[in-house]
Amino acid sequence: MSAKPTLSTTRKSGMRYHILLATLGLIMILPFVWMVLTGLKPLSEVASEDWIPTVFRWENYQEVFSVIPFARFYWNSLFVAAWVTFLQVITSSLAAFSFSRLQWPGRDKVFLLYLSTLMLPGLVVVITNYQIMIQLGLVDTLTGLILPSAFTAFGTFLLRQFMLSIPASFDEAAEMDGASKWRIYIDVILPLSRPGLIALTIFTFIGNYQSFFWPLVMLRDQEKYTLPVGLLFFDSEVGQSTHLLMAAVTMSVLPMIILFMFMQKFLISGIQLGGVKG
Amino acid sequence: MRIKHPTFRRLVTGLSFLGPSIIGFMAFTMIPLVLSFILAFTNWDVRRHNMFRTEQIEFIGWDNFERMFSHPAFWQYLSNTLFFMLGIPVAIIGSLVAALLLTKELNGPSGLRRIHFIAMGVLMISLAVLLFTGFDFGNMLLLIVLLFAGILLAGLVGKATVYRTMFYAPHFTAGVATFLLWKKMYNPHTGPVNAALRPVVSTIQDVFQTLPPAIGPILGVLGVALGLTLMAFLFRRIGQAWTDGDLGRGALIGLSFISLLPAYLGWRWMEGSWLVILVLLGNLGLLLFFVVRRSLQPPFRQVAPSVGFANLVLPLTGGIVGQLIFIGLAMVAVQLPAMAATGEMAPPDWLANFYWAKPAIMIMAFWAAVGSNNMILYIAGITNIPQELYEASEIDGANAWQKFWNVTWPQLAPVTFFIVVMSVIHGLQGGFEMARAMTQGGPAGATTTLSYFVFIEGFESGRLGYASAVVWALFAMVMFVTLLNFKFGNRHVND
Numbered sequence: 180m181s182a183k184p185t186l187s188t189t190r191k192s193g194m195r196y197h198i199l200l201a202t203l204g205l206i207m208i209l210p211f212v213w214m215v216l217t218g219l220k221p222l223s224e225v226a227s228e229d230w231i232p233t234v235f236r237w238e239n240y241q242e243v244f245s246v247i248p249f250a251r252f253y254w255n256s257l258f259v260a261a262w263v264t265f266l267q268v269i270t271s272s273l274a275a276f277s278f279s280r281l282q283w284p285g286r287d288k289v290f291l292l293y294l295s296t297l298m299l300p301g302l303v304v305v306i307t308n309y310q311i312m313i314q315l316g317l318v319d320t321l322t323g324l325i326l327p328s329a330f331t332a333f334g335t336f337l338l339r340q341f342m343l344s345i346p347a348s349f350d351e352a353a354e355m356d357g358a359s360k361w362r363i364y365i366d367v368i369l370p371l372s373r374p375g376l377i378a379l380t381i382f383t384f385i386g387n388y389q390s391f392f393w394p395l396v397m398l399r400d401q402e403k404y405t406l407p408v409g410l411l412f413f414d415s416e417v418g419q420s421t422h423l424l425m426a427a428v429t430m431s432v433l434p435m436i437i438l439f440m441f442m443q444k445f446l447i448s449g450i451q452l453g454g455v456k457g
Numbered sequence: 458m459r460i461k462h463p464t465f466r467r468l469v470t471g472l473s474f475l476g477p478s479i480i481g482f483m484a485f486t487m488i489p490l491v492l493s494f495i496l497a498f499t500n501w502d503v504r505r506h507n508m509f510r511t512e513q514i515e516f517i518g519w520d521n522f523e524r525m526f527s528h529p530a531f532w533q534y535l536s537n538t539l540f541f542m543l544g545i546p547v548a549i550i551g552s553l554v555a556a557l558l559l560t561k562e563l564n565g566p567s568g569l570r571r572i573h574f575i576a577m578g579v580l581m582i583s584l585a586v587l588l589f590t591g592f593d594f595g596n597m598l599l600l601i602v603l604l605f606a607g608i609l610l611a612g613l614v615g616k617a618t619v620y621r622t623m624f625y626a627p628h629f630t631a632g633v634a635t636f637l638l639w640k641k642m643y644n645p646h647t648g649p650v651n652a653a654l655r656p657v658v659s660t661i662q663d664v665f666q667t668l669p670p671a672i673g674p675i676l677g678v679l680g681v682a683l684g685l686t687l688m689a690f691l692f693r694r695i696g697q698a699w700t701d702g703d704l705g706r707g708a709l710i711g712l713s714f715i716s717l718l719p720a721y722l723g724w725r726w727m728e729g730s731w732l733v734i735l736v737l738l739g740n741l742g743l744l745l746f747f748v749v750r751r752s753l754q755p756p757f758r759q760v761a762p763s764v765g766f767a768n769l770v771l772p773l774t775g776g777i778v779g780q781l782i783f784i785g786l787a788m789v790a791v792q793l794p795a796m797a798a799t800g801e802m803a804p805p806d807w808l809a810n811f812y813w814a815k816p817a818i819m820i821m822a823f824w825a826a827v828g829s830n831n832m833i834l835y836i837a838g839i840t841n842i843p844q845e846l847y848e849a850s851e852i853d854g855a856n857a858w859q860k861f862w863n864v865t866w867p868q869l870a871p872v873t874f875f876i877v878v879m880s881v882i883h884g885l886q887g888g889f890e891m892a893r894a895m896t897q898g899g900p901a902g903a904t905t906t907l908s909y910f911v912f913i914e915g916f917e918s919g920r921l922g923y924a925s926a927v928v929w930a931l932f933a934m935v936m937f938v939t940l941l942n943f944k945f946g947n948r949h950v951n952d
Contacts, residue, residue: 414640
């Protein structure tokens with residue numbers, strides 16, 4: 180008796196929710212639609228109320244590269260983000276292995292120290308870190324951008340949570356076979372932690388691709404600008420050329436959207452891991 | 458010896474894995490942290506202490522902090538930061554609603570779906586042909602319908618994943634690029650926001666010119682009434698929670714106290730207009746009727762004084778912000794007839810206007826926050842709620858609303874708690890990127906948050922000691938909020 184009305188409500192509600200979600204989804208992406216369309220307008224139509232350009236001006240995209248060293252900014256951003264990600268995955272996974280798989284005196288106290296810095300506002304260390312960078316002579320270098328970001332408590336915490344979910348029987352079995360801790364780390368734990376490693380990779384990559392405060396204070400030379408700093412510079416230089424700026428913004432947003440579309444499964448499991456158990 | 462040796466070896470192995478991480482952790486987190494604390498008590502200023510002028514850096518005790526607390530700008534920036542944080546409950550509620558929608562059963566019967574699918578496909582193709590062959594009547598409308606049909610089409614195939622991607626995209630891409638995008642959209646003359654608002658505003662003006670001036674006060678009363686209805690609902694919940702024994706005495710008093718915030722803010726904004734008296738009396742009346750009356754009766758069961766705080770604090774702040782929005786609308790409505798009579802009504806200047814810059818940034822932040830990690834966490838939380846609980850409440854005859862309040866909401870309490878803690882912590886440190894990319898902290902400091910203030914002092918003015926003091930004050934606030942949340946939140950989470 181009670182099953183029937185439930186079924187009929189789903190029958191109707193399916194489409195109703197589709198329409199509601201599509202409407203909300205449309206509102207969410209409207210800014211992006213305007214961004215893409217404005218990036219294809221000629222300068223004369225930038226102020227026009229009509230969103231659709233009369234002619235699609237693809238040359239805008241070429242022009243961006245000639246007005247500012249956009250390719251350079253792109254490369255710098257990708258270079259920094261890739262290096263930070265690479266280093267962070269290595270240091271974090273090693274530390275996470277130590278915290279989750281090895282027994283040593285004082286381990287939990289050290290982990291607690293890591294954990295307590297998760298709540299630390301990044302601003303607290305930024306001023307002193309800048310002075311340290313001056314002492315090391317790394318101001319206005321890409322190394323100076325990479326180094327302080329390569330070690331995070333967050334990455335260690337995330338991977339530790341992930342590794343704790345791997346049953347201990349796996350490494351016990353490997354240990355029986357006479358495998359050393361390094362072997363276990365490389366051949367057992369790392370392959371099994373793949374989803375966690377991928378999630379951390381995406382988080383770190385996007386975080387550093389977008390990172391703004393640190394590059395802004397560190398960089399002087401235009402040749403070393405990363406995308407966010409470069410876009411800001413572009414906006415202050417050619418404030419009126421909204422069409423070019425939007426073409427540049429589109430190009431800087433695009434890699435992230437593509438990355439998300441292909442990687443969202445890993446990303447979402449990573450968020451849940453870092454979140455719910457945190 | 459035999460026992461000690463393995464322990465030592467274990468330590469060596471453990472530390473060798475930890476090595477690379479802990480060296481970096483020490484060098485770029487722990488040491489800077491300690492130095493930053495020391496710095497907060499010095500007068501280090503790069504304009505006075507540099508390679509040309511070797512004045513001694515001195516310890517000045519609490520001087521930086523004294524200066525900060527007597528600095529009116531600090532209080533302005535602090536209140537800016539707190540004002541921006543009023544958007545947090547709204548954003549969390551938005552994430553929850555999005556998550557609830559995304560976890561609905563989206564599979565209709567397949568035959569029906571195919572029909573919708575074909576219909577949308579035909580609609581899309583015909584619209585696209587119309588649009589690109591230069592059919593120039595109402596291009597904008599065609600574009601919207603085309604996009605809508607496209608999204609629906611994709612949604613019918615890809616289900617929740619498609620919508621989730623669209624909701625999540627603004628959060629995922631949020632950064633200087635999207636802030637610059639919104640800056641251009643908010644441009645009063647060339648941006649699409651005002652282009653869309655202009656016809657709306659002029660319609661409102663026309664309508665109000667034809668209506669009698671009494672419509673202003675009527676709308677004002679309506680706005681206040683809507684706000685009060687919202688509060689009545691929340692007060693009733695508080696009263697109910699007390700009777701059910703879900704709320705301790707301390708939490709009851711605390712929550713009642715917080716709930717009078719809109720009335721207080723209304724008093725400050727409206728400076729004794731008759732609307733504020735309405736808000737004040739209404740709130741007090743509702744408080745007396747729903748909370749005080751009930752709290753005179755002993756609760757159903759005795760609990761510790763602070764229990765239940767975390768469970769109700771989010772709906773309550775949500776209600777307060779909702780009421781503030783309604784009061785704000787009421788204030789505008791009261792003045793509308795007079796404004797319309799001048800015939801010069803125009804959409805706001807957004808980022809260039811002292812009063813509109815903050816709302817403009819908050820609207821953008823809401824757009825970026827609805828589909829954030831919070832939504833993903835809520836989706837996971839909702840999926841994890843045992844289906845039996847819903848079945849049991851259905852047998853008891855609960856409707857959808859009751860099912861939400863009695864099953865979904867309590868089951869999501871741990872997730873909500875985590876989200877509130879993280880959002881408040883982020884909120885306190887937030888606002889730098891938006892301020893730098895969109896407004897430079899202006900106009901007249903309206904969008905300067907504490908983090909932007911630190912940037913100005915530490916990196917533009919070079920007062921490192923003073924900037925460090927501000928950072929540590931911020932850190933203290935973060936710690937305080939975290940401890941408060943843990944004190945009140947933990948009990949509920951462990952239930």
